[in-house]
Amino acid sequence: MAKASTPSVSDGRLNGTSLNGEQPSVSTRLLLLTVGLGTLTGPWNFTMLIVALPDIADDFSVSLAATSWVIILPMIASSSIQSVGGRLGDILGYRRVFMIALIGYTIITVGAAFAPSLWFLVGLRALQTTFGSATFPNGNAIIRVNLPESQRASAYGAIGSAISFAVA
Numbered sequence: 001m002a003k004a005s006t007p008s009v010s011d012g013r014l015n016g017t018s019l020n021g022e023q024p025s026v027s028t029r030l031l032l033l034t035v036g037l038g039t040l041t042g043p044w045n046f047t048m049l050i051v052a053l054p055d056i057a058d059d060f061s062v063s064l065a066a067t068s069w070v071i072i073l074p075m076i077a078s079s080s081i082q083s084v085g086g087r088l089g090d091i092l093g094y095r096r097v098f099m100i101a102l103i104g105y106t107i108i109t110v111g112a113a114f115a116p117s118l119w120f121l122v123g124l125r126a127l128q129t130t131f132g133s134a135t136f137p138n139g140n141a142i143i144r145v146n147l148p149e150s151q152r153a154s155a156y157g158a159i160g161s162a163i164s165f166a167v168a
Contacts, residue, residue: 028146028147031142031143031146031147032158035139035142035143035159036162038135038139039135039139039140039163041132042078042129042132042135042163043163043167044166045074045128045129046075053067053071056070056121060117067118069122070118070121070125073122074122074126075129076126077126077127077129081129081133082133083137084134085097085133085135085137085138089134089137089141090141094138094141094145095138095142097138098134098135098139098142100131100134102131104131105128108124108128109128112124112128139159140156
């Protein structure tokens with residue numbers, strides 16, 4: 001029976017994760033749950049706000065067209081920054097960047113709830129998606145370095161299913 005290698009900070013491996021091709025261990029399932037929930041920050045970030053746009057427009061006394069920037073600017077930020085977030089994971093460690101992204105996303109999300117104006121909210125949302133866009137590439141990298149090749153396809157499938165469910 002092969003023994004799992006000792007993880008290093010730079011490759012993002014987590015202690016206790018099965019690397020020998022056996023059935024997923026409890027820590028592997030926990031890893032998938034954590035990565036799965038973390039990567040949902042992207043789809044939830046957009047889908048949950050689309051239905052709220054009329055209420056946001058009313059709350060800030062602005063037009064619905066102006067309120068659409070709550071979706072547009074964060075989408076631009078997310079699509080522009082995602083590869084940078086992945087590269088930061090390559091340099092600083094996937095787990096570290098994933099955790100910083102989740103913490104930053106959470107803090108900015110709480111701050112966005114108290115935004116005093118539409119444009120302040122738009123700016124916070126752009127910052128929120130900047131953090132959120134780092135979760136997807138680093139979450140996938142964490143799976144890649146922590147799971148044996150035989151388990152990766154099903155892990156990526158589970159994450160993809162979770163994201164599809166979140167969008168629906």
